[in-house]
Structure formats: C-alpha cells, structure tokens
Amino acid sequence: MELVESNKGKQLLCFRGFQYSQHSTKGEKLYWRCVERKVCNARCHTNADLNNLRMLKDGTDGHINHEADHRAIEARKVMRGVKRAAEEHPNEPPQRTKSHHHQLLRTAVGAVTDPEVRARLPERNTMRRVINLHQNRGRPRNPRELQDIVLDAPYTTTRRGTRFLLFDSV
Numbered sequence: 001m002e003l004v005e006s007n008k009g010k011q012l013l014c015f016r017g018f019q020y021s022q023h024s025t026k027g028e029k030l031y032w033r034c035v036e037r038k039v040c041n042a043r044c045h046t047n048a049d050l051n052n053l054r055m056l057k058d059g060t061d062g063h064i065n066h067e068a069d070h071r072a073i074e075a076r077k078v079m080r081g082v083k084r085a086a087e088e089h090p091n092e093p094p095q096r097t098k099s100h101h102h103q104l105l106r107t108a109v110g111a112v113t114d115p116e117v118r119a120r121l122p123e124r125n126t127m128r129r130v131i132n133l134h135q136n137r138g139r140p141r142n143p144r145e146l147q148d149i150v151l152d153a154p155y156t157t158t159r160r161g162t163r164f165l166l167f168d169s170v
C-alpha cells in the first residue's frame, strides 16, 4: 500500500494495483473510492495516519468493469519525477519553454523502458500543464521585504536578451 499523486496534486491510495481517491473522513477512518468511479463503485477504508497507513476494509473484490493496473501506478511515479524536475528547473525563460519541456520530458520519460508504462503517461497537453504548475512552484514567492527581492537573469532580460527591468520600485 502506498500513496501517489494525481496530476492535480491529490493523494491517491494504491493497493493491489487499484487506485483510490479520498472520499471522506470519519473519526480515525479515511474512506476512499476507486478512481474509476464512473464505472466502478469499489471503496475501502484505512486509518487516518497517512505516514503509517493500514487497510481496515479491503475493497479489492468490489472492482467492476476494469482490472488492476500496476503500470498505471508506475506511470504516476514517473510523473512524480517530472514534477520534481520542473520544480528544480523553474527559471527557463518563457520563449524557450517548449524546448525546456522537451528536456524535462526526455530526462524523466526517456528513462521509462516499459512501453506499457509510457502508454499510461498523461497526454502531452496535460504534461505541459503539470510542468507549468510545478515550474511556478519552483519560482520565487512574493517577497516580504523589499530587500528580499533578487531578480535573476530570466526575469530581467527580454526575448532578444536586452535588459528591460533596470529599476523596480513599489
């Protein structure tokens, strides 16, 4: 049993090749339901400690209309690598974003040898959205003090390389 992240950043519970999203919580229990909930009504319960999860009611037998898919879970883990790479390389200038996506994808996705795992990775547009989101997370936050502002090259140069932000005042 383990947790992986959805493309939108929600935690998903993985158990025996099935994925569950958190549905509700009651006391010390978490209630999860199958991510394929349009076609499947399977549910399970765990304790509420995400760092030390225990299955309290196994829903494995309740899945209908789809099979366990361990490779889909592997693909989630590949995406974790893509997100991490995006957060670690947030400062590529926008005009080079496309090639930068390429690099990020090549690094994380190129290492995937199983074509069945590759086939379960998100569509290209979803990939882009996820990468953008996590590049934004890797960028500096709103500073608290004016002296905290340090502008890096990608933010102070224009497309042609000339400096446009010479002085910034509030």
Ligand SMILES: [Zn+2]
Pocket: 018, 034, 035, 036, 040, 041, 042, 062, 063, 064, 066
């Ligand atoms: Zn199911």
